[in-house]
Structures are given as C-alpha cells and as structure tokens.
Amino acid sequence: MRRLAVVREWSQQSRRSRPESGEASSVARPLPWEQHLPWVGQRGPCRNQRIGQPSEEVWKYLPPTASYKKETTAGVAQSSADEEMRKIPNNGNLKMTKVAYPMGLFVCLFIYIAYIKWHWASATQAFFSITEAAAGARRGQQAQGPLGTTAHGHKVFYGIMFDAGSTGTRVHVFQFTWQPGETPTLTHETFKALQPGLSAYADDVEKYHLEIKYYQDVKSFFDFSGWMSTPGIQELLDVAKQDIPFDFWKATPLVLKATAGLRLLPGEKAQNLLQKVKEVFKASPFLVGDDCVSIMNGTDEGISAWITVNFLIGSLKTAGSSSVGMLDLGGGSTQITFLPRVQGTLQTSPPGYLTSLQIFNRTYKLYSxxxxxxxxxxxxxxxxxxxxxxxxxxxxxxxSPCLSPSFKGEWEHAEITYRISGQKAAVNLHQLCASRVSEILQNKVHRTEEVKDVDFYAFSYYYDLAANVGFIDAEKGGSLVVGDFEIAAKYVCRTVENQPQSNPFMCMDLTYISLLLQNFGFPENKVLKLTRKIDSVETSWALGAIFHYIDSLNRQKSWAT
Structure with missing residues (x-):
C-alpha cells in the first residue's frame, strides 16, 4: 500500500508539471521514473533538460548516499548540477561492472563445458558397457553377460604392463578369456609407445613428479584428456582407461618393469624415479601391489620373452609340447633363453644360467x-x-677399425656425445673389425651345443639389421641362416668406403651380430626366424611378464585361502 501511494504521488507531480496546451516551456520537466534515479543532476540523454529530483516521500525509499545532496528546486543552474555530479561516489564501480560481467559469463560457460564433458564421458562409458553386454565387445570380442563372463561361460580379465626401456616407455593393455583348467586365450592387445624413456628424468625427478601431480590435479577435476600436455606415464594410463571397461578397473593388475636403461643408472637415481612412478600408480583406479614397479633383471626379461613366444605359437597349452628358443638383442643387453632337453646342458651350465619357471600349473626348467x-x-x-x-x-x-678409414663424426650414447673416426687400414676392413669384436666377446659368452638342435626366434636388433640389408621383409619378417650375417658383414665392410656417411656403423653391427651368434654356439647353417608379431601380437617380453605376474597373484591368493 505504501508503494501504491508513492506511485500516485509521482503521477500527480507529473500532471502538475505538465504545461498547458499551447504554452511554451523553457524547462523540460522530468518524468516520474526519472526521479528515482540516483545520478540526479545529469542532463537527459535525448532531451536538453536536467533530470528532476525525487520528492521527500520517495526519498526515504532510495539507498542512502553520503555525498548526495537533495535539491528541492527544479530550476537550479547547470553548474550546480555539475557540482552535484562530481559529488557522487564512483570508486570504479561502473568499471568493475563492465569487467565482472564478461568474467562471470566466462566462468559460467567454462563450468557448463566441464559438466557437458563429464556427462559425455560417463554416457560414453555406459554406452560401451551396454554395447559389450548386448551385442559383443569392442574390437570383435565375445559378448559379455555378468561382470567378467562371456556368453560361452569364459571368464574375462585384463592386464596392463608398462615397458620402461632405455629409449621410450610403452604400454601393453591385454584382454584375456579363460576357463578353469585351461590356458588363457589372448583376445586383444592395445599398444602405445612414447619417448623419451624414464631414464631421461633421472637428474630431474622432482620436475617429473610435479608435472605428473599438476596433470592429475587438473585432470581429476575436469577430465579433459587431450587438452593439455601430459607426462608419458599418465598419458599411457589414460590409454588403459579408455580400453578397459570401468567395471574391470579395480580387478586389473597394473605393472611397470624397467629394463636395461634403468639398470645402467646409479641405484639411488633409479629408485627415486621408480618411487615417483609408484605414487602415480597408487593414485590410479587399477589393482596396484607393493611390487607393481620394479627394475626387471635381464634373466627375467629373457624368460618373459620366452613365455610370450611359446604362448603365441601354442606350445604352452599342453604339457610336453615342443617349445622354441628366444634370442633378443637390445641396446644395453642381450638375452638367450630355451628349454633344455639334453642332460649335458643341465649339467654343464654355469651357476645362474638355469632357472625354474612355474606358470599355467606347470613347471619349466629353463636355460636363460x-x-x-x-x-x-x-x-x-x-x-x-x-x-x-x-x-x-x-x-x-x-x-675404430670397424669404421670407414675416411669417416669422422659424432655419436651420442646414453646422453653422452663422442667424437669418432675410422682407423687407417692397411688390410681388409672386415678382418680388422672381426679381430676387434672378438677381443670384446672373449670369455664373456657361454657356449652351449644344444642350441643347434632347438628352433629359435630372434627379435629387436637382429630383426632390424636383417631388414636393413634386405634379408627379410621389413614388415612381415622372415627367416635366414646365421651365416647370412657374416656374408652381409663382409660385403658391407668392403663397400663402406664408397659411402662412409650413409650408415657408418653397418659394418661394425653386422660383424658383431655374426660373431655373437657364433659364440653362442650357432652353426652357420642354423635357421633363425625373425618376426615382430605373431598373430598380430608384439613378440616382446610384456605379454609373458603380465602372465607371470597374474599367475603369481593367483598362487598368493590360493595360499592365503
């Protein structure tokens, strides 16, 4: 009622101030609503007149203003109006309003996008879960019924293995089906590699830790994968999250094994780095044990690669099946692993060369x-x-005598740059190089006669060098005999003088591989199979390592119960 009385008063004032018909007025009267405005004393934006003042009755409803002076006379001079205008406090409020409005709009828009992103991610995960249960899992796997069970009653499980090598970090995400009493079946593998390797952070562990923590803090709130630069470990973890259904995360083991790159680091540096990685793993939603991060010794690396190859060719499905041996040549180390059948091999092997492997409810005594x-x-x-x-x-x-005599250049190894050059040769370059390599290998490699009777697969640099000289297809792989490496070495060493800069180490590398295989005991006519994949799966140690880890978890669980 009080407000109604005020409105009536405004209306009466307006009628009293309106000039009679035909009467000229030199002073424009304010409209009633103009009297409510606090910035009294201005001129109207469209009329050449000063805005009027509110009445005493209206005044009590306006907010108090310390420096505002009420006027009761409508005909005050413009100078007085300007003076009153200067008295109005501003304090940057109008300016702040102009800034605050777009800032507020931006914040609201950002929160809205974050919500949409989160909602979309949740809906996508739900969509894939429903799709897998009803119409078959992604990438052609069998349709799943209840959690962990396929339509045919097989159990489904996953494993994540990080391969932290000297030149890069790789993640393998494996999906398996399994029925009690049978060997698991690999149904899918996702693989991704990033550079550099973990060893690149050895001298700046805290920077690595802070990068990961910043990424986790921001990403955990917004989940904007791909919107920011990510450290290698966290980015590869995201690959696993995208590939594994949400309901399986808590039951999926997450493991990182570091190889020769970290084995060559000082112990304290390596352990500090691995501790930071372990902290990241502990914050993930996957199954993480106390031994989830470790440096893999070379023997375990060879055994895991042996498991991978023999699993993929099917020799581990039944007891007594014929197995194959494994040769791996990395950057820092080389491994040889096979299952001896000759008693003499078991009796003459040096200490540390024989190891017992328990997997898939069977025990193997391996030479590795x-x-x-x-x-x-x-x-x-x-x-x-x-x-x-x-x-x-x-x-x-x-x-070095293994380089072209005219060669001069630089070579970087383990982040150290060396100046290198070829030795002036008076005789055949291959002979000089072979003599030097033999000195390096002398009394360092154990020779066993049984290798000539075992089928072997060879990987890594064996594969790369054979592909470089054209012995095998670079994509599909192939087979060769051990003597082919020596033939290629002699040819390259003889012609390297014509192209000393194109591949200066080819003569050295081929000569080294040839003599290394001979020192292992392989005859020149021994056939080796070289491949990168078997049934579209990488022939690395990662698959064997995750099998071994899961098998050990199952044994621990059975012992505990």
Whole structure:
C-alpha cells in the first residue's frame, strides 16, 4: 500500500508539471521514473533538460548516499548540477561492472563445458558397457553377460604392463578369456609407445613428479584428456582407461618393469624415479601391489620373452609340447633363453644360467641368461674403446677399425656425445673389425651345443639389421641362416668406403651380430626366424611378464585361502 501511494504521488507531480496546451516551456520537466534515479543532476540523454529530483516521500525509499545532496528546486543552474555530479561516489564501480560481467559469463560457460564433458564421458562409458553386454565387445570380442563372463561361460580379465626401456616407455593393455583348467586365450592387445624413456628424468625427478601431480590435479577435476600436455606415464594410463571397461578397473593388475636403461643408472637415481612412478600408480583406479614397479633383471626379461613366444605359437597349452628358443638383442643387453632337453646342458651350465619357471600349473626348467653390456649400443661403445657412462677424456677422439678409414663424426650414447673416426687400414676392413669384436666377446659368452638342435626366434636388433640389408621383409619378417650375417658383414665392410656417411656403423653391427651368434654356439647353417608379431601380437617380453605376474597373484591368493 505504501508503494501504491508513492506511485500516485509521482503521477500527480507529473500532471502538475505538465504545461498547458499551447504554452511554451523553457524547462523540460522530468518524468516520474526519472526521479528515482540516483545520478540526479545529469542532463537527459535525448532531451536538453536536467533530470528532476525525487520528492521527500520517495526519498526515504532510495539507498542512502553520503555525498548526495537533495535539491528541492527544479530550476537550479547547470553548474550546480555539475557540482552535484562530481559529488557522487564512483570508486570504479561502473568499471568493475563492465569487467565482472564478461568474467562471470566466462566462468559460467567454462563450468557448463566441464559438466557437458563429464556427462559425455560417463554416457560414453555406459554406452560401451551396454554395447559389450548386448551385442559383443569392442574390437570383435565375445559378448559379455555378468561382470567378467562371456556368453560361452569364459571368464574375462585384463592386464596392463608398462615397458620402461632405455629409449621410450610403452604400454601393453591385454584382454584375456579363460576357463578353469585351461590356458588363457589372448583376445586383444592395445599398444602405445612414447619417448623419451624414464631414464631421461633421472637428474630431474622432482620436475617429473610435479608435472605428473599438476596433470592429475587438473585432470581429476575436469577430465579433459587431450587438452593439455601430459607426462608419458599418465598419458599411457589414460590409454588403459579408455580400453578397459570401468567395471574391470579395480580387478586389473597394473605393472611397470624397467629394463636395461634403468639398470645402467646409479641405484639411488633409479629408485627415486621408480618411487615417483609408484605414487602415480597408487593414485590410479587399477589393482596396484607393493611390487607393481620394479627394475626387471635381464634373466627375467629373457624368460618373459620366452613365455610370450611359446604362448603365441601354442606350445604352452599342453604339457610336453615342443617349445622354441628366444634370442633378443637390445641396446644395453642381450638375452638367450630355451628349454633344455639334453642332460649335458643341465649339467654343464654355469651357476645362474638355469632357472625354474612355474606358470599355467606347470613347471619349466629353463636355460636363460642376460648379458648386460653386450647389447648393440653398449657393444658399439666397447668396440670404439669407450667406457659406459663416461665421456672420453679431454674430448679425445675414439678410433675404430670397424669404421670407414675416411669417416669422422659424432655419436651420442646414453646422453653422452663422442667424437669418432675410422682407423687407417692397411688390410681388409672386415678382418680388422672381426679381430676387434672378438677381443670384446672373449670369455664373456657361454657356449652351449644344444642350441643347434632347438628352433629359435630372434627379435629387436637382429630383426632390424636383417631388414636393413634386405634379408627379410621389413614388415612381415622372415627367416635366414646365421651365416647370412657374416656374408652381409663382409660385403658391407668392403663397400663402406664408397659411402662412409650413409650408415657408418653397418659394418661394425653386422660383424658383431655374426660373431655373437657364433659364440653362442650357432652353426652357420642354423635357421633363425625373425618376426615382430605373431598373430598380430608384439613378440616382446610384456605379454609373458603380465602372465607371470597374474599367475603369481593367483598362487598368493590360493595360499592365503
């Protein structure tokens, strides 16, 4: 009622101030609503008149203003109006309003987009779960019924293995089906690799930790994968999250195994780095044990690769099946692993060369050994006369008979740059190089006669060198005999002088591989199979390692119950 009385008063004032018909007025009267405006004293935006003042009755409803002076006379001069205008407090309020409005709009828009992103991710996960249960899992896997069970009654489980190598970090996400009493079946593998390797952070562990923590803090709130740069471990974890249904996360083991790159680091640096990775793993939604992050010794690496190959070719499905051996040549180490059938091999093997493996409810006694420092890159350094982890004294140039006599250049290994050059040769380059390589291998490799009777698969640099000289298809792989490496070495060493800069290490590398295989005991006519994949699955140690880890978890569970 009080407000109604005020409105009536405004209306009466308006009628009293309106000029009679035909009467000229030199002063424009304010409209009733203009009297409510606090900035009294201005001129109207469209009329050449000063805005009027509110009455005493209206005044009590306006907010108090310390420096505002009420006017009761409508005909005050413009100078007085300007003076009153200057008295009105501003304090930047209008300016702040102009800034606050777009800022508020931006914040609201950002929150809205975050909500849409979260809602979309949840809907996508739900969609895939429903699709897998009703019409078959992604990538052609069998349709699933209740959690972990296929339409045919097989159990479904997943495993995540990180391969932290010297040159990069790789993630393998495996999906398996399994029925009690049978060997598991691999139904899918997702693979992704990133550079650099973990060892690149060895001297700046805290930076690595802070990068990961920043990514986790931001991503955990908005889940904007792909909107920001990510550290390698966290980005590869996201690959696993996208590939594994949400309901399986808590039951999926997450493991990282570091290989020769971290084995060559000082112990404290390596452990500090792995501890930071473990903290990231502990914050993930997957199954993480106390031994989830570790440095894999070379023997375990060879055994895991042996499991991978023999699982993929089907020799582990039934007891007594014929198995194959495994040869792996990495950058820092090389491994040889096979299942001995001859009693003499078991009796004459040096200590540490025989190991017992329990997997799939069977026990295997394997011949397996890893030669640290005899990987291709480490062997190059030794042949050149360098020392692992140490720069050449006073920038001294390393000279080798395995390089073209006219070659001069630089070579980087383990983040150290070496100046290298070829030795002036008076005789055949291959002979000089073979003599130098033999010195490096002398008394370092155990020779066993049984290898000539076992089928072997060879991987990594064996594969790369064979593909480079055209012995096998670069994509599909193939087979060759051990003597082919020596033939290629002699040819390349003879022609390297014509193209010394194109591939200066080819003569050295081929000569080294040829003599390494001979020292293992392989005859020249021994056939080796070289491949990167079997049934579209990478022939790395990762699959065997996750099998071994899951098998050990199952044994621990059975012992506990």
């Amino acid at each position: 050994y890893s030669y640290l420092g005899l990987g291709l890159m480490s062997a190059r350094l030794a042949i050149l006369g360098g020392v692992e982890g140490k720069p050449a004294e006073d920038g001294k140039e390393l000279v």
